[in-house]
Amino acid sequence: SSSRGWYDRTQAQILNIECVNAGDRIAFSAKIKNDVDCSIYTWDNNSRCNNLIFYTNKNNVREYHRVGYITADTPDEDGWHHVHGIHVHNEKGENPDLSRIYFADANPAWDVYTADVKAYVLEQNCQALVLNPDMEEKDLYWTFTDRDRAKVKVITGAGGSGHALRVYDRDHSWRGLFQVLDSRCFVAGEEYEISAKFRLTDASWAGVTCDPNYQYNSNEGAQCPSVVIYGKKCANGDVYQQFWNAASDKTWNAEGWNDYETAFVVTEELAACGDVKLFIHQVNKNWNIEVDDVQISELVTLSPTLEPTDSPTEFVEEVSSSPTVAPTAMPTLSTTTACPPIGEYIELPAGPVMLERSSTLCIITKADVDNSGTQTEIAPVARSSNGGDWEKHAGEFAEALPYGKNF
Secondary structure, eight states, X not given: OOSOOSTTOSOEEEOOOTTOOTTOEEEEEEEEEESSOOXXXXXXXXXXXXXXXXXXXXXXXXXXXXXXXEOSSOOOTTSOEEEEEEXXXXXXXSSOSEEEEEEEOSOTTSOEEEEEEEEEEOOOOSSBOOXXXXXXXXXXXXXXXXXXXXXXXXXXXXXXXXXXXXEESOSSTTOOEEEEOOGGGOOTTOEEEEEEEEEEEOTTSOBOOOBTTOOSOOTTOOBOOOEEEEEEEEBTBOEEEEEOOOOSOOOOOTTSOEEEEEEEEOOHHHHTEEEEEEEEOOSOXXXXXXXXXXXXXXXXXXXOSSOOOOOOSOOOSOOOSSOSSOOOOOOOOSOEEOOOOTTOOOOOOSSOOEEOOOSSOEEEEEEEEOTTOOEEEEEEEEEEOXXXXXXXXXSHHHHHTTTTOOO
């Protein structure tokens, strides 16, 4: 496409999506390049790369979804970049009068070349939720958390073969990777196990050591990589569940790949979310996150293969109807957040948070933040000390500070 004249004047393709239902995931992919080198990790109108746009028009209601990005700065040898993404189809887009995809956002003065454009519905597979888990197809289906706040590169995989992904030049612990999961698989009471391999490096690509016992989020803390299940469009607000490594051996090897494993039970709150993503982030902003072999697998209890034995011929005359030892409660699989060391603070994510009791005085506060980032009207919300339970703030002054304020 040349002599374009405007950002959205590029190649386009009309789609027939009569067979696509709300909740289905549509995968988009393509190869793209320009006659001028574009910048992947910027929103600047004059230098940014193309994105893939999905457009629908239903009863004169138009919807535009940016569904494909260049994630990794690892083009093919002939200069082609790979654009891809996953879109969860919604009710507004069902049976539209018109639907199409096109490439947009690049400088209107540039020529745009595209190839191998695909759009297809992903099959539902609740036994293995993560697509391209071993990065065999490089960065396909994976996306950065923020386009202009971190970068991604395809690197050699764990064991010295295959592929893995590295997230680097991160300006905050929040920056990392995510993948759109099939929210229909999250049924309350179902249990899943998560596995992955991680490595951490510094700006010189040298390995660094994290502390497996440092289990709270800090922008420049020592926490090791974790996995987050993040639900949005939920019945009662966002659901953010972070899972620390529960492997039997959590010893961190700075020079090699480290195994991660844990398990969780789907809660009623997560099951009520229409948009669920897997996030890999919340690591010291000065470190690079290297990821491989990520999977979320359904835990299935198999039926016994041996036939049951016959009933015993001997009878016990006296049987206690009550257990002699009180049964233990079901373990809680949600992550708890510990208070930071004295003199430090952490920012709590939106949504429900489980907090550990604190041995020293630990206070949760809210603050009004202006456009410059300055915190004012700091008000206490809750506190814990001497290992005691968390309790609400006390005092009329504290009560009056947040009154009528938007925090």
